[in-house]
Amino acid sequence: MPEIHDKTDSEYLCDYANYDSFNQSSTCTNTIRRVDITNPRLVNAFGGKISNQVNVNQHVQITADIKNNQDKVQKFVYIVQVKNQVGVVISLGWINGLSLEPGQTFSPALSWTPLVSNEYTAEIFVWDVSEEGSTKSWGKLDALAKHVILKITS
Secondary structure (H helix, E strand, O other): OOEEEEEOOEEEEEEEEEEEOOOOEEEEEEEOOOEEEEEEEEEOOOOOEEOOEOOOOOOEEEEEEEEEOOOOOEEEEEEEEEEOOOOOEEEEEEEEEEEEOOOOEEOOEEEEOOOOOOEEEEEEEEEEOOHHHOOOOHHHOOEOOOOEEEEEEO
16 A cells, blocks of 8 residues: 655655565655545444444444545545454455545545454545546555544444
8 A cells, every 4th residue: 555654844655556565665756645534433324423432243334534635626546444453454445436626525435344343443545546547557546645544443
């Protein structure tokens, strides 16, 4: 997954396509925060906020507020990855074909149901799928902001 490393007042977007997992290094280029990902939370089927303490087999939705900080329309894919207590990915989902007008905020949500009692980490990513990026493979998509984390217990 792309990573953003904070360096003083600017952020550096690391290109995952050039990521060397053995040496844990990548090629980075300077970028601005094109979108904000804020307020990660769990909601029910009606969009009402619920506690991060959920029951086994309780259907929840994982959402966050995504705001376009640019002066252009931004196409994106919303990705949620859920890991268990030992860091194993147990769920991976995405919504493609989304876009934000300049200054617009939108809160996409993906459903998830914990099947066993555990401590979980949901990671929320927003990646660029603009026209110039539409032919890129998943491994070469650019992150639009630093991913956010939501802790969940069941």
